[in-house]
Amino acid sequence: NAGVTQTPKFQVLKTGQSMTLQCAQDMNHNSMYWYRQDPGMGLRLIYYSASEGTTDKGEVPNGYNVSRLNKREFSLRLESAAPSQTSVYFCASFSDYGYTFGSGTRLTVV
């Protein structure tokens, strides 16, 4: 089925560990995004990529890096995880019809 696929769905990290969240879309969209969702805070934009080869910071980029590997894939990396990064992370792609979201990655940093 067409859409946005995120892996993993769940992850527990120890403080200081690193990991990469993977995201892929098969809708040939140019723009891709990473959001984090926290209770009472809504969704906040971490990074986005307007097209292959470009990335830009969103509202809350500190502690994260991204990589737009190709048109399909947009990964989010935590180099040294902190408890404040405990959240649900959503990847999305955008077209004229609006956003398509992935199912989310629930990350806990202990």
Add this chain to the structure above:
Amino acid sequence: AQRVTQPEKLLSVFKGAPVELKCNYSYSGSPELFWYVQYSRQRLQLLLRHISRESIKGFTADLNKGETSFHLKKPFAQEEDSAMYYCAPSADRGSTLGRLYFGRGTQLTVWP
């Protein structure tokens, strides 16, 4: 600064009652406005965008530029409408970008 306010964190109504979820925004220019919905344990889905003027699942939303509001309304709420609702303006109207700035969300519960 761009800002979105959803004043009600929680909203409860009984089945069949009208429901209104409030959204106020503070933006320069003319943003495009969206409502997204997240049902329990599901991904976010687009519910409405103001330029399409559609009615989805019985919901409508009117853009009031004077009040800078984009309230979501439904005349007769159903139990299956229970979900988290997010108002989300985009400052990238007309471009290929789609950066959304979400409100904090309103959790709607419809009681039987």
